[in-house]
Amino acid sequence: MKHWQPYLKRQKPEYLQNRYPSDFVADIIVVIPCYNEEKLAVTLKNLCQCATPQAKTLVAVIINSSVRCGEPVVLQNRETYDEVIRFASENNTDALRFFPLIFENLPRKHAGVGLARKIGMDLAVEHFVSAQNPEGIIVSLDADCTVSPNFLTGISAAYRQSDKLCCTVQNFRHRAENNDPQLENAVRQYEQHIRYFSRMLQFVGFPYYYHTIGSAFSVSADAYVRTGGMGRQQGGEDFYFLQKVFALEQTRRLDDVFVYPLARFSDRIPFGTGPALQKIMEEPDGLMKTYSYESFRVLKELFDLRRSFFKQNSEIIGQKIAALHPAVIQFVKEAGVLSEIEDCNRNCATPQSFEKRFFHHFNAFKIIKFLNFSHPDHFPFEKLNAATYIF
Numbered sequence: 001m002k003h004w005q006p007y008l009k010r011q012k013p014e015y016l017q018n019r020y021p022s023d024f025v026a027d028i029i030v031v032i033p034c035y036n037e038e039k040l041a042v043t044l045k046n047l048c049q050c051a052t053p054q055a056k057t058l059v060a061v062i063i064n065s066s067v068r069c070g071e072p073v074v075l076q077n078r079e080t081y082d083e084v085i086r087f088a089s090e091n092n093t094d095a096l097r098f099f100p101l102i103f104e105n106l107p108r109k110h111a112g113v114g115l116a117r118k119i120g121m122d123l124a125v126e127h128f129v130s131a132q133n134p135e136g137i138i139v140s141l142d143a144d145c146t147v148s149p150n151f152l153t154g155i156s157a158a159y160r161q162s163d164k165l166c167c168t169v170q171n172f173r174h175r176a177e178n179n180d181p182q183l184e185n186a187v188r189q190y191e192q193h194i195r196y197f198s199r200m201l202q203f204v205g206f207p208y209y210y211h212t213i214g215s216a217f218s219v220s221a222d223a224y225v226r227t228g229g230m231g232r233q234q235g236g237e238d239f240y241f242l243q244k245v246f247a248l249e250q251t252r253r254l255d256d257v258f259v260y261p262l263a264r265f266s267d268r269i270p271f272g273t274g275p276a277l278q279k280i281m282e283e284p285d286g287l288m289k290t291y292s293y294e295s296f297r298v299l300k301e302l303f304d305l306r307r308s309f310f311k312q313n314s315e316i317i318g319q320k321i322a323a324l325h326p327a328v329i330q331f332v333k334e335a336g337v338l339s340e341i342e343d344c345n346r347n348c349a350t351p352q353s354f355e356k357r358f359f360h361h362f363n364a365f366k367i368i369k370f371l372n373f374s375h376p377d378h379f380p381f382e383k384l385n386a387a388t389y390i391f
Contacts, residue, residue: 001134007225008126015103015119020058020127024097027055027136028156029127031120033113034063034143036073040080044087044098046146052095053156058127061100061143062120066111077102114237117214118230125229128221135159138224140238142215144262146175154257155218166223166250167242170216174263186280187263189288189384193276196290196384204300206367207359208246214238216259219245243364289381291371298325299370302332303362309341310354317341327378331370337362 008016020026030047034040040061047059061084063077084100092098101123106115121138128136137159141147148154151170158168174191176184194211201209214237224230227244231237245251263277280288301324309317321332332338340361348354375381 001129001132001222004125004129004221004225007229008122008129011122011229016122016126018101018123019130020060020123021097021099022130024058025056025131025133026058026097026127027133028053028057028139028152029120029124029136030057030059030139030141030152031117031124032059032061032141032143033116033120034061034077034080035065035113035116036076037080037143038076040143041083041087043141043143043145044084044091047151048091048096049149050147050151051149051153053153054160055137055152055156056094057096057152059096059098060120060123061098062116063100063102064106064111064116064119065104066108067105068108068111074104077104110232112233113214113235114231114233117237118232121224121230125221125225134222135163136221137218138221139218140214140216141259142261145215146260148256148258148260150257151259154254158252158254159220162250162252164250165252166220166248167245167252168218168257169210169242169251169253170218170257170259171253171255172211172213172216172259172261175260176263182281182286183263183277185286186277186288189280190263190276192384193288193290200291200293200296201364201367204296204367205303205306206364207249208243208251208364210242210246210251210253212239212242213259213261215261217242223248223250239364247360285383288384290384291375292379292382295327295371295374295379298328299367301325302328306355306358307351309345309358310348310351311345314338314342325378327374328370331373334373335366335369 063081065077081100081102088098124138159165174187198209198211231240344354344357
């Protein structure tokens, strides 16, 4: 834990002034960002119905608003704060405690779900430091979720089974708001797209192929600190953060532990579930478009060559790449991939370290850049059902 305190000292002190209860020594802290939510009680009541793990659990609700929020949002947030206080007084137990914190007038540049998640998780680290608990677990959830009855016990058991575990990724299935059949159709396609993308990452040989959903992961406090903590992005913070955690190579997928987020339209973030659903429903045929299978296949050809690049000169590596698909050849040139392979060879003494450094450069961000670069000029976007027929 020696590096935890220096991490906390680097964070903005105004966000760490409020603390989680010192009279409750938590082993698991569930962090729930909350902004303008009218039905948070659904999530809190559902957590009360979970099986109780052999660990004390604190559910921290981080109610947040920015300097640009209107009065209705501020008033709703304050009402939510009072609601959580009342809920806690009626439902807190020796093993499960609910606790709200409210942050108003957050800076316009950073206010959003990323900053709220970061504040809650940084405070979790502070709590574990104060309690001298090096095995603390941070669980990420959202304010519109319900969960399976084994949510807390499943996550807790995973960490008890391996003291080296850094992260768990929970399964997911969205609930359609108001049981809207059109929305239901759109969200099932979106889920299929997420799973298709994950499977294709695995297919091409990318080692960090897990899905990245902000309400469906947990992380050990130590791994959280080692990777520099959560980012303040106003959307996609889960993706950026989890890529760093996955690189620690100690992630476990919990297929039998479910999160059930609410599928709804939202303009709070520029990308994610809400905007994706809107885009699907705006398609004339109501079908989602996704990256073609062929684009992944040609990327796999490059990745399959990676071990043959080890300790080879640039000319030989260039000759191997020249035999690949034109889209790959052009992307390698424009994205500077050859110089990154040279960097791997300069700094790696073993094939194993070379491969890890290779995927440090050709990470999930670069894979998405390749896919966007190669569509639609080299490969057409495909309807989801056509792209996923092989599965």
